[in-house]
Every structure is written in structure tokens, then in C-alpha cells.
Amino acid sequence: MHPAELLRQAGLKPYPLEALSGGEMGQVWRAGPYVVKTHPSPPTGLFRAEARGLWALAQAGVRVPQVYWASEAGLVLEYLPPGPPNWEGLARMLAALHRLRPPAYGWDEPVFLGSFALPEGTNLDWPRFWKEKRIRPLLEATWPALGTLGPRLEALLDQPLPQEGPTLLHGDLWQGNVWHTPDGPALLDPSVWWGERAVDLAMMTLFGGFPAEFWRLYRTLYPIPLEVERALPRYQVYYLLLHVHLFGPRYLPLLARTLEQA
Structure with missing residues (x-):
């Protein structure tokens, strides 16, 4: 859907459109005080899930863009102007977020x-939930591309995992989804659910971008307990399987190296 039509559906006046970087998952425009996100063929529920995730993060005290409109065709969000990096503020915000203790793993x-x-x-059994509800679907989607890595990944699923609760x-916390504002x-762009914080830490350390400060x-x-640090490569497999699924075999060497670390 054209972004101007989304603004109209949201009851907002039109603005000149400026294309923004939208990554591989869709198209993003700035329209004055708004950001409009669309996708050429969005999976059912994609944008509504993002809106719910942004709302959940906001309720937890995290700064996120306000959602003005969410439909199957796209999102209209608040435009947040850029500001200087504030890594101290980010550390405090994420530490507070990760100390929340919901009742179970998963999402309704x-x-x-x-x-x-x-x-x-949802499930109270973390190893079972992680294996069956997070890794198994990605493993099945990528199995034809994995070759000898597939059985190695399956064997990894049966090893115990440290748990903090x-x-x-x-859920997708790389530097590109952090936006510094005044x-x-x-x-931005969350994949919100209840899980071990190691899932976030794994993505934060996979592609770098978070400085020493x-x-x-x-x-x-x-x-971060030592046993959690040591388990991070096993959680990084989650994100690398997605990259293999979306972007092809060029991510297999990194997946293989991560398996060696795991």
C-alpha cells in the first residue's frame, strides 16, 4: 500500500515523503512528524505484532516511537529526530528492562x-520452549541449506542451558535497532516476547556495535554470569538461522564458526 494511503486511513494529513533506510524487511518513509512502514507482501499479523511489541516496551519504561496506526498493510509511527549517542542511557534502560520478571516464557x-x-x-520449561518454539521452526525452514551443519545443530539442542528466569x-537487539534521540x-523494530535475557545479549554481541562504555x-x-556468557553462541544460532533463511548461504560460514564456539 502506498504510504500516503496509510496516512489517509489513519486520519492524518499528507506530508511530502522521504525514503528512509528500511533494511530488508520492507519500505520506510518519513512523512513530516510520522514514519510510515509498508511491505510489498506482508505476512498476516506482521505490523500488528510490531505495534503490540512497541506498546509492551513502552509499558516497561523503554523509549519507543508512538504508534498512530497499525493495520495488515503497514504502520504509522512517530518520527523521532536524531540526537547524540547516549550509551549510558541505553545501558540503564536495558538493564532495567532485563530485570523485569514476567510469569512465563513465550508470548500470547x-x-x-x-x-x-x-x-x-507460553511455557514454564525454558529448554523445551527454546528448542521447540524458537529453534525448531528455523531449523526446519533452513534444513535443505544446512548440509552437515544440520545434525550438529540438532545435537546442540539437547545440551542444557543456564537460566536466569x-x-x-x-528480541532483535542489534545496533541498527537502537536510535539515539535528543x-x-x-x-525500534522489536520482536517482543518473554525469554532469557541471553537471547538479547546474543544479538547485541553477534554483529558488534555496542561500545565498551x-x-x-x-x-x-x-x-552477566560466566555460564551465560559462555552460552551466547548457542543463542546466536537463532539469529544466524534466520539470516540463512532470508539471505542465503553466505551466512553458513559464520554459522559454522559460531557452532565451533558453542
């Missing part, structure tokens, strides 16, 4: 990692 609504749909539902996850850092304060506010 559909969850998307990028455009990949993941099963909804469920928290509210951003009022402090904000989070961030990590010093975050670790002071919420220390």
Missing part, C-alpha cells in the same frame, strides 16, 4: 523475527 500473540513467523504460546526481550536512546555500565548494573 503471534511473534515475528524479521518477517519469519514464530509460534505463539524470563524477562521482556526486545531525549535519549529509543528502541555501554558494556561497562550494563555489566555493573546487571552482571
